[in-house]
Amino acid sequence: MKKKIIISIVAIFVIFIGFTVTKTLLAKSKQPTAKQQTHTLDENRIINNLSSAVKIKTISYENRDQIDYSEFDKFIRFLAETYPLVHENLSLERINEYSLIYRWEGTNPKARPIGLAAHYDVVPVLKGTENDWEEEAFSGTITEEFVWGRGTLDDKVGVIGILEAAEQLVKEGYQPPQDIYLLFGHDEEIGGDEGAAKITDYLNEQNIQLAYVMDEGGAIVTNMVPGIKAPVGVIGVAEKGMADVTLTTTGSGGHSSQPATITNVGRISKAIAKLEEQQFKAHFDGPTKELFEFVAPEMSFGYKYVFENTWLFQPVITKILLGKPATAAVMRSTIAPTIFHAGEKANVLPEKAQANINVRVMPQDTLESLQKDIEKIIDDEAIDVTVEGNEASPVSSTSNGAFQAIQQAARDTYPDAIIAPYIMIAGSDAKHYARAADDTYRFLPIMMEEDGLQKMHGTNERITKDAMIKAVAFYMTLLQETK
Numbered sequence: 001m002k003k004k005i006i007i008s009i010v011a012i013f014v015i016f017i018g019f020t021v022t023k024t025l026l027a028k029s030k031q032p033t034a035k036q037q038t039h040t041l042d043e044n045r046i047i048n049n050l051s052s053a054v055k056i057k058t059i060s061y062e063n064r065d066q067i068d069y070s071e072f073d074k075f076i077r078f079l080a081e082t083y084p085l086v087h088e089n090l091s092l093e094r095i096n097e098y099s100l101i102y103r104w105e106g107t108n109p110k111a112r113p114i115g116l117a118a119h120y121d122v123v124p125v126l127k128g129t130e131n132d133w134e135e136e137a138f139s140g141t142i143t144e145e146f147v148w149g150r151g152t153l154d155d156k157v158g159v160i161g162i163l164e165a166a167e168q169l170v171k172e173g174y175q176p177p178q179d180i181y182l183l184f185g186h187d188e189e190i191g192g193d194e195g196a197a198k199i200t201d202y203l204n205e206q207n208i209q210l211a212y213v214m215d216e217g218g219a220i221v222t223n224m225v226p227g228i229k230a231p232v233g234v235i236g237v238a239e240k241g242m243a244d245v246t247l248t249t250t251g252s253g254g255h256s257s258q259p260a261t262i263t264n265v266g267r268i269s270k271a272i273a274k275l276e277e278q279q280f281k282a283h284f285d286g287p288t289k290e291l292f293e294f295v296a297p298e299m300s301f302g303y304k305y306v307f308e309n310t311w312l313f314q315p316v317i318t319k320i321l322l323g324k325p326a327t328a329a330v331m332r333s334t335i336a337p338t339i340f341h342a343g344e345k346a347n348v349l350p351e352k353a354q355a356n357i358n359v360r361v362m363p364q365d366t367l368e369s370l371q372k373d374i375e376k377i378i379d380d381e382a383i384d385v386t387v388e389g390n391e392a393s394p395v396s397s398t399s400n401g402a403f404q405a406i407q408q409a410a411r412d413t414y415p416d417a418i419i420a421p422y423i424m425i426a427g428s429d430a431k432h433y434a435r436a437a438d439d440t441y442r443f444l445p446i447m448m449e450e451d452g453l454q455k456m457h458g459t460n461e462r463i464t465k466d467a468m469i470k471a472v473a474f475y476m477t478l479l480q481e482t483k
């Protein structure tokens with residue numbers, strides 16, 4: 001009898017190992033074979049043009065009164081002078097003065113139009129950090145390996161990359177089958193309400209529904225995904241929403257010599273502590289699951305074994321991902337208490353306490369569902385809860401021609417890179433364009449330095465010359481890949 005049990009246990013174990021290992025070994029790569037690129041590009045011209053673009057100070061300030069629009073005019077004139085073939089062959093519409101729509105007419109009126117988007121405004125250099133820059137922030141300095149300056153990565157690489165690609169293709173006599181719209185917003189860094197949002201309104205008014213829009217987004221980075229030596233490029237198929245939760249409680253303040261056991265400040269504090277303790281529900285489905293489906297087949301055996309058997313290991317994986325802020329943010333809506341208002345005098349209990357919590361919303365959640373969750377977690381009827389902001393964007397497909405074209409163009413440009421979908425935790429203009437496109441993708445086709453993300457809005461923003469040249473090759477390939 002005992003022997004039988006042991007035999008059964010061993011048999012189950014063998015079947016289990018056999019099943020999970022087979023599943024691991026049969027994992028099929030989701031990466032298309034890279035094709036050889038044949039573009040000959042004038043590399044010096046591209047580098048010099050990016051450098052000139054960086055010198056023009058198209059800075060967005062939160063306070064719009066501070067914005068120097070003469071620089072934006074200058075930038076638009078610079079584009080007209082630098083890309084004569086584009087300006088002869090494409091029509092240009094200025095939206096709200098400073099945002100730009102170029103329309104490149106296709107040969108087949110039945111083909112669905114597409115959009116390539118980027119923005120030409122940049123963030124300011126933080127006061128007091130000007131001298132920390134190795135090269136002056138708006139110098140556009142060209143060195144052996146880099147082009148330096150604010151906007152090189154975010155996002156003049158996109159504007160210049162797309163226009164260089166279009167100029168080159170026109171020169172080669174290329175005619176796209178479908179209409180191509182080049183969409184350049186001028187206020188992405190302060191929300192895009194006057195730029196991308198108005199561009200989208202215009203497209204809606206003209207009844208132009210794009211098959212897809214590709215905007216800035218995830219880049220190609222190394223050492224990001226455990227178990228993968230190759231660089232990984234991530235295409236945002238959705239972006240999180242952003243909302244502000246206000247918790248308010250009012251009531252008798254009284255004198256601080258005889259406080260009640262729970263005060264207004266204590267109430268709000270307790271509510272925040274409960275929210276941080278509990279957190280919103282983690283989601284393993286959607287773009288994050290897809291990310292792992294795309295990268296798992298490329299992992300070393302140990303990692304691959306775990307990620308190809310998520311049916312078994314999902315609880316463990318979830319626990320590990322929730323352990324770090326960066327990976328937790330792609331799993332759940334996040335809670336960030338940012339403002340706390342209460343009290344004015346050291347010896348008077350405040351009549352009112354109020355806190356603001358900045359929440360980044362997963363596509364699986366809604367503002368309404370989060371409000372319900374919050375009320376349930378804090379479980380205190382004396383606290384008034386309001387939620388205001390934007391829902392997450394819709395989630396775009398990874399199985400259509402558009403995603404495949406972007407993935408193929410990325411692989412052709414960076415044959416060693418693994419290209420996968422993901423959810424973007426930062427915002428972009430793409431959330432606006434989603435109102436005029438079936439699908440929106442967020443991808444910056446460049447190989448990023450390891451600390452590139454910090455440099456983007458920080459000090460010493462720069463791009464390697466190689467990445468800039470390859471961005472142009474990427475956009476050319478993408479335009480020719482989209483059927």
Ligand SMILES: [Zn+2]
Binds near residue numbers: 119154188
């Ligand atoms: Zn940007």
